[in-house]
Amino acid sequence: MRLGLVITPVYDRGTDPLVHVAEHEQAVARAGELGFSTVFVGQHFLGSELRFYQPVPYLAHLAHFAPGVRVATGIALLALINPVEAAEQVATLDVVTRGRAVFGVGLGYSDRELAAFGVERRTRVARFTEAVRLVRLLWSGEEVDFDGSYFQVKAARPAVLPLQRPGPPVWLGGQAEPAVRRAAREADAWYAAPFVRDADLGPLREAFLDERARHGLPLDGEFPLRRDIVIAGSVAGARRLAFERSRSRYATYARWGLDGGPGGAAADTGYSALDAEEIDQRFILGPPQACVEQIAGLRDRTGLTELVIKVHWPGLPHQAAMEQLELFGAEVMPHL
Numbered sequence: 001m002r003l004g005l006v007i008t009p010v011y012d013r014g015t016d017p018l019v020h021v022a023e024h025e026q027a028v029a030r031a032g033e034l035g036f037s038t039v040f041v042g043q044h045f046l047g048s049e050l051r052f053y054q055p056v057p058y059l060a061h062l063a064h065f066a067p068g069v070r071v072a073t074g075i076a077l078l079a080l081i082n083p084v085e086a087a088e089q090v091a092t093l094d095v096v097t098r099g100r101a102v103f104g105v106g107l108g109y110s111d112r113e114l115a116a117f118g119v120e121r122r123t124r125v126a127r128f129t130e131a132v133r134l135v136r137l138l139w140s141g142e143e144v145d146f147d148g149s150y151f152q153v154k155a156a157r158p159a160v161l162p163l164q165r166p167g168p169p170v171w172l173g174g175q176a177e178p179a180v181r182r183a184a185r186e187a188d189a190w191y192a193a194p195f196v197r198d199a200d201l202g203p204l205r206e207a208f209l210d211e212r213a214r215h216g217l218p219l220d221g222e223f224p225l226r227r228d229i230v231i232a233g234s235v236a237g238a239r240r241l242a243f244e245r246s247r248s249r250y251a252t253y254a255r256w257g258l259d260g261g262p263g264g265a266a267a268d269t270g271y272s273a274l275d276a277e278e279i280d281q282r283f284i285l286g287p288p289q290a291c292v293e294q295i296a297g298l299r300d301r302t303g304l305t306e307l308v309i310k311v312h313w314p315g316l317p318h319q320a321a322m323e324q325l326e327l328f329g330a331e332v333m334p335h336l
Contacts (some may be wrong), residue, residue: 011040012305034333038072143155192224231288
């Protein structure tokens with residue numbers, strides 16, 4: 001089982017940018033030393049509460065601090081951005097990292113972002129599906145003629161191609177069955193969001209495999225799973241810390257539009273819907289041995305091939321986040 005680390009924004013616009021970057025550099029370097037397989041960077045636009053540096057250039061920079069580690073957009077908002085630019089940006093990333101890029105993609109949900117890019121919410125799925133298909137064609141090395149509803153490319157044969165053939169793995173993020181089935185058809189893997197409850201992982205994974213089988217696609221690919229983790233002296237103590245650390249982040253998700261619908265991250269009123277049971281369903285919690293047992297249980301029940309964690313939270317001092325990373329590396333990783 002691979003282990004991945006999300007380099008997640010926890011800094012607002014008031015944070016010194018050089019501090020922001022230096023702390024991420026340190027986390028990536030240590031993750032590489034500990035044996036993590038993949039580093040992930042997500043994407044948002046126009047944020048003030050959380051500052052997202054754009055993933056492709058940021059990953060190209062961070063890759064220098066952990067030679068040999070894969071770099072993944074986790075996730076890029078492909079329903080918003082132009083697939084021609086995305087294809088060449090990610091191909092470039094794959095070349096400069098010597099074939100170690102993963103293209104994680106998703107729809108996006110923020111009305112602010114949709115409006116800024118002139119994308120109507122009702123068109124997101126169609127634009128996204130079309131964009132994924134066009135990106136793959138542009139990576140093929142063959143001449144591309146594409147006449148879609150949203151994107152058109154005529155008689156193009158790009159010279160900017162990824163090292164990986166036929167292209168970097170495409171992972172589609174999602175947390176509801178339609179997205180999971182879309183991932184099965186259009187992507188190489190379903191990148192399971194951290195908001196998916198443990199009880200729902202099995203049925204959603206079965207839906208993914210069912211859709212793959214229906215379309216004659218391989219069933220033995222990767223299954224990356226995002227899970228937030230808090231290592232502490234007891235499960236109860238870890239649960240309390242999980243609530244404290246994540247409350248601000250989940251409230252931000254709610255303000256941005258990831259609301260309390262089916263599979264949503266938070267209720268419209270903020271974080272109040274995530275009671276102790278919900279935290280237990282979405283987090284790995286407790287002393288190191290308890291965390292090992294929870295991760296092993298997830299692996300055995302779902303067939304996950306890569307566990308992706310984060311250690312940074314808004315308001316949590318960087319040193320405390322690094323202590324969580326060290327604990328995970330010293331007392332959890334060796335047992336996985």
